[in-house]
Amino acid sequence: MSIAQNDSLKFECETGNYHTFCPISCVSWLYQKIEDSFFLVIGTKTCGYFLQNALGVMIFAEPRYAMAELEEADISAQLNDYKELKRLCLQIKQDRNPSVIVWIGTCTTEIIKMDLEGMAPRLEVEIGIPIVVARANGLDYAFTQGEDTVLAAMANRCPSKECNQDNDNSSKSVVKNTGETKTLDIMQGNEVLPISSDISVKNALTKMPSVLPQGSNLVQDFEQQEHPSLVLFGSLPSTVVSVLTLELNKQGINVAGWLPSQRYSDLPILGEDVYVCGVNPYLSRTAMTLMRRKKCKLINAPFPIGPDGTRAWVEKICQVFGIIPKGLEEREIKIWQSLEDYLSLVRGKSVFFMGDNLLEISLARFLTRCGMVVYECGVPYLDKRYQAAELNLLEKTCLEMNVPMPRIVEKPDNYYQVQRIRELQPDLVITGMALSNPLEARGITTKWSVEFTFAQIHGFSNSRDILELVTRPLRRNQIQHFSAKSLVKSTGVTKTLSRDVSLMN
């Protein structure tokens, strides 16, 4: 199949018959990120079975999440939802005493129209713990979009600057309801002090953003410039949070907070003059909520994945704040140089994204810059407005690298994709675990897409980790002689295989 050279990206949409994780999987990383949270997934055995198997060993570490497993009496409304949830939430309060309980609504609660959003505020008052409702179900969303629904719900719980004044405002009543009066006491005037007790006094005095890891004084080394408040959104491991925060500090930009924060009680302050910027491509609902409900200003930038993405991300934020970025170009060049050993492996190779976690556009852009040719970029859902800057950068990168634009397929059909893979024979297919082994058996090299979700891939220094993942199967191919051979019977492989093995001996 020849790929015509296009001058702009082509978008397609297929049937949506593809494999991906259920969005409730977001609890696995969010409960670890938000340390004082408890996630309650209100669903059936099917949801539970998925979590138990997808999360593997995590299950055995007494995780801070559980299933509220619906039984037949719940479905047929013989039991009172409110009373049942109250019973379970009181039990959770007694056993774990979390600062917030996040209810994850599932397909079943959607279908039986369980009014979670209606029940939560009432129950919240009764039991004295905030309850955040996120509908992360498979009817509407795919995999990482689960985080999007949770963060969008949490954005509504972020304190507003005005909440200590007397105007009637929804977040104020919420704060009152939940007995979090401490938050109100501390936020006097515009002076914002960290409210979490485990942040040292010293940090508080230097107006250190409360999201930075304890004991970190990095901020003081850089001259801070006057600019409006900046809040970043997207759940990242705390080390990556400090890396990106530091990157902006170097440009004199102070990060006022992150959504989500390490603790629920440290959610950032949002309001009309707050600028927000996303770090992950799947957070379009959160972005929408921040703009429409919290009146924040969204900085539309490419995502800080890969050195090119990180640079573009920092530059865009600087540009919005009228700051001239310094040292970024050299920084990027240096990172690229340090990646040379991996780049030589991927240059000229072709890659096919089947699509399941919405990171595809950003990764395709990075890999194009690395010298790869992207045949197809499957993606579960594409918000062209939220990803606008990323899509522009992808287009620009393709032109600069003089490679054909990838075909972007929204809601792909795995069956058709496998046909195309057979025809194109790409050097690497990035796909889910359901298809990896069957493709490998047919001599197609694959990489599990899920790993990109859990690995640290943001910022300059983590670019190496992305390439480490991408090149692993390619390096394996270099070592193993028979890996490119088909290992499926009908093609008479067994002979080839044994001959190859004997050659190796």
Next chain:
Amino acid sequence: MKLAYWMYAGPAHIGTLRVASSFKNVHAIMHAPLGDDYFNVMRSMLERERDFTPVTTSIVDRHVLARGSQEKVVENITRKDKEDHPDLILLTPTCTSSILQEDLQNFVDRAAMEANSDVLLADVNHYRVNELQAADRTLEQIVRFYIQKAKKQNSLVTNKTIRPSVNILGIFTLGFHNQHDCRELKILLNDLGIEVNEVIPEGGSVLNLKNLPKAWFNIVPYREIGLMTAVYLEKEHQMPYVDITAMGIIQTEAFIRQIAKVLNFLDKSKNYNFDHYIDQQTRFVSQAAWFARSIDCQNLTGKKAVVFGDATHAVAMTKILVREMGIRVACAGTYCQHDADWFREQVWGFCDEVLITDDHTQVGDMIARVEPSAIFGTQMERHVGKRLDIPCGVISAPVHIQNFPLGYRPFLGYEGTNQIADLVYNSFTLGMEDHLLEIFGGHDSKEVITKSLSTQSELNWTIDAIAELNKIPGFVRGKIKRNTEKFARQNSITDISVDVMYAAKESVGA
């Protein structure tokens, strides 16, 4: 509603999918939302399957909620029919479609008219049955369908084979060591001069189901799956079945004797007698009888063990430990609550107590209370064992990838007895070596905080007390720690010092 984060048996549709994907050229279409196709991941990863799992989804999304599936399910069935030409397409309902209550049977009927494949709707209710029951039911449903179809077409093969022959019912994908067990059963049957007619569903073809009645009788290796089919075939075609699980020496002998009985009943012209074979195998091929007699096994006499798993494996394991190795089973349990009566009857007299539950915290607490020297359970019990420093041998699903070994590891038949002996012996010696190391001050870097699993202890141990505790040999340390804490709680002491430890010791008079 039930607060849970771990379950032993999966939801019903998993059972149905296991049946469908075990057969050759059968395709299952799930009526489910996006992301419910996690079965494909499990099969591809755990079984390391080379082929694409023949399961797709007719996706239930917002549009379906608003106006029903309408043409979607039918289109997906006919599309798959054209793409892959399967022999059978099985429409699989999930928890979601159970509530939507769409007339899936109607879709199936419509699609059946257009498609070349047979089309069936799996008859399982998500809220009433679990994975194992659903698999049992679906297998019976498919067999019944093809037997009746053959009857209608007059293509049913009813004349028996000349030599004695059997069908093996209930070998499955994602089953615990099923592939190895199947091979071992075939070897055993071959030794007995019995032909294997059909093995279903694993690797079987639905087109061959019409040949089932050719066999003289059926074998159901596992209690959970296959029994319904065997009962159906007995009723419809007067085929007797043997449902003794050939696990352990005594049970394998009982299995073979039952086969002899069935054969002698079916064929009065010959006298089938396998006594010599049993004797030879027991004494010389299987090492388990000799192992039981050897000095190694003597050391295991009276040691305490806990057994938990599915009904088949937990029962067989309990009997092996007690009758063949002289180990004391303090508690035998199963999560197959639907089969609780059978389980109780089987382990009656072999264990101190019986635990029937599908709540893993109950099992964990039981283990913490009983403090056995070894556990034989599922992956969950293995992790409980890790926390409590008690060795565990995995004998039943649910399982991890390491329970799908590449090497030959049957649990059934005579080679199975060897494997089980190794498993048991390794579990116990590891435990004993560990204790010896601790007695002689070996590795002692880890500290067990608490032995109770469901509630956190609110007691503080002072540094001195912890040091004192660490001087106590490992195998009694847990007990002393618990006794001390019990004493502290009874006397409302929150900080445990060395004094408290000795006060506690005195109070129990030890």
